[in-house]
Amino acid sequence: MTQQDLTDYASDSDDSSTAQYIPDTCIGFDVTADFAHFRKVGNNSAKPSYRVPPRTTVAGLLAGIMGMSRDSYYDLFSPSSSAVAVVPKQLPHTYTMGITTVNTNEAAIQYLPLEKDWWDGAEMLTPESYLEHWDKPGRQDLMETPRQRDTYEMLVDPVYRVYVSLADEDVHDDLRERLENSRYHYSPVLGLSECIADIRNVDTHTVESATTNAVDSAAYDDSAVVPSPGVTVKRERAPLYMEATDGGRKTTAFGNITYATGDDRLPVDASRAHAAGDHEVILY
Template structure:
């Protein structure tokens, strides 16, 4: 989302939770939203622009949250970007407890190259399986050991609403019934996640200038003396291309540290359940 004049978000001096459309020209603000807790033993959200050493965002990027939800609904890769565009979706993430980190060496195998893994070579039969158990018998490419920054015991409260009511209702039902097409994970597929406390909340304007959630839109945040905040540059929205996908917008994931709450423009704050949040 690009930087905008804050007044663009407040027509006629205020907001109405009865409006399905955004208070800005493109931001979607719902009447109600789905809320759920998601946690895992470990999480890793790889920062863009790093290859060998792999640091992690502390808060899952918006694109990661969209991918998590699309996987739960079984949507094909690169097919859901319009569904999670700024004018048709609203997402907020509350870090219930900022996780500490642990550096871990992980050995990986390239599985993207054509025929990278050959579990049963044509010239071998299943009766010669003992030889096939050795790495050289089924992997063409060398394993690679990388250093990952892992988040330990993260817990996030995610709030989401979609303008497409059919998809929104399907997502709610799948979350309530724990009926996932693909197992939810926090970043890496090995970081299997546990989803709990699924609920539907009304969205109301909040008379506050501090919130519990992180912010994906830097223009929402108003730094204040005495409050420590951190910002991490991350992809915000994507679109499908002939060769896959591309990022259409970057912004800062901004969050408060310690016991502080994030200072924001009051016109962008909402009450959802027990939390005060900003949507993006």
């Protein structure tokens, strides 16, 4: 969008300019994959993707690398104890892909006996409830019935530069060591578990204030974005922060992932910009 009033879709997060954790140093690394998919909230059957991973997705990626259990790391990645910035080094083009999904509920999965197997001698881990047998003499053909085929918007060859810092120094150091030595508890992925990611160019950078009015990174809360003539800006509504609940988790704030297209940089309020590594970014 160009020259559109940013208050039309104002973020409902807290004032991040005052609640923000600003570190002295941060970890920087490149992450890429053949495909990525970051499913947009509010969509079920057709699954469009964010072009830039939401902050919650980045937190989940890093928590998985450190082996943290689901819903256990939200305080660690709160705005007062962490800082994250994502630079889309190469905005990906998209490809629509049909993917057949099956239920992975542990209670539904069991080994399919060999005598029922389509391929003689091969033991398969298959939910028996998904299989329907043709009742014909001499045949044990299997027909898959309740599987669901969904349309996914996949990102092709995405490349992002991630900058992250954690206020907990022990966890921060553990994350840096794991990234530097490719010692991941869970394999890093970009969205879907099938989208195995490659992490490289890990380094530690000094974080300094910058005086620029345009940055290389995306913004997760568009309060810092200042529309500029001739610069096309796109925005996508996404979760920003979460907290654990008795039943799992809930989103505590939404933001607008905002980024410039083409060769343009994102125009911002200069007071919110910081320099890290080879880029000028906004930290969240």
